[in-house]
Amino acid sequence: MRLCALLLALLASGSSHAEWRVVSGAAWPPVDAPLSHRKRTLESTTGRTIRAHLALFDSRRYQLEVLDLGADLASSSIWPQQAQAAGLLAAVNGGFFHADGQPLGLMIAAGQQVHRFETVKLLSGVLYSDTRGIHLERRNTFRLRAGITALLQAGPYLVERQQPVRGLSTNDVSRRTFVVTDWRRHWVLGVTRDGLTLAELAEVLTTPEALAPWPVERALNLDGGTSSGFWFAGVVGQEPIQVRSRRPVRNLVGVRPR
Template sequence: MSATLKWMWVLAVALATGCGKGATPLPTRLVPTRMPTIAPSPTSTEPGSADSGWVVAARGIEVRNLAVAGVVPDTAAPIYAVRLDPALVRLRVRYAPDTPQLLRTWVAAHHPLVAINGGFFTADNQATALIVADGEAHGASYAGFGGMLAASADGRVWIQALREEPYDPAVRLDQAIQSFPMLVYPGGVVAEISDNGQRARRTAVAMDRAGRLLIIVCPTSAFSLQALATWLASSDLEIDRALNFDGGSSSGLFVDVGDVRWQIDSFTTLPSVLLIEPRTS
């Protein structure tokens, strides 16, 4: 098939399955993570219990875990959220298609404060879109769809909807991950997503109206993409814009800040991850 048709097929499969390499459809029932989620006091709330509220884990880093009712009948879906002040932390993208690793292995090697999985990738672990790691660009940008989480060398962090603001190679990026779809467009507008209602584990990044970066993970197969988009826009997280990262077996979240230890591992190896590190300058 042509290169264009091949990429369209790859993207369609990735979106439908909510995961990268070796993807298979996930069941619609709630599926727990394979590793324990540990959140010592004051954030020791177990999945499905009451909202912990925002808890300061360190300067510039807040955490919150809560349960969302009504997504799956008779069950509350757990959500784990991290809120970051971009002026006080640094984003770091790691990309190693030749040596993909489970999220916990990435964490053990680099010791970040926070870590999540990156965007979609092919069966041979190549990113399906642009990735910028420490100023070095890999892959080609999505055109007309999807979004990009990006950071400049001076520490500015943003999410842009590529449909409305296409990637400009003249803009120097320090770190970036492109993924799809946009869940919430700038101004808090809920995206209309044709996702057939399939539920999967989910990872998303967002910017709130105060300019803070949010990392949001649901470690059970509770949300369809449309349901997640609708919940994000209607929640009290004050979301201005949000972007879906790879989900399903790729989803994961590690937090090691202050007294907080969250460990939600990916089910598959990952060629790319987003790490949050202390800002040193």
């Protein structure tokens, strides 16, 4: 009996989830607002504190872009300037890449395909843009077709049908980069300045109004850790908002007006 009770207690503790609350952050913009920036600080019942920078936008007014910085990673350390020169209004670091600078998985930038579609477990999602809008799909449902102008394979999937994806890592604590949507034209590109596990990130994203003003229907992890970076152009006359990557990156995910 004691052994059964102990096993039940361990299972219960292993399946418990932290609760998150917002410590600071400006009110969310109106649902029909233009591209907006928000900074949020959250705390969990387990003592974790995270700060996040978010770029919120409507896919009817803004289109997704993948900016290829090239395989010469040494030159990508100035990517905020490159994002600005490319006409992007906001950007985060994009997908994973090999040591030689080649993308991990398929990348399409400016309509040009780079590398190949891969089926490794990590790359569980596909983020892409075409004439119909912006899309986030599971790898096994995606079909490559003409008309896609921007695409990245990344992963893992964090949220699906407003629920955290099961089996996400509870061990690796790192800064995170992510993209989320309510699947009703509203999107967020985000970066955390503090470390958390993938399971914790999924918990935060499904906490009402923690990192998005609407219920998150789908969310995808991008390359995080020391690659995590954020850039927001802001309004004329003000300095851009930046979170610099601690290492070079291969590509960016950004937005520009339609």
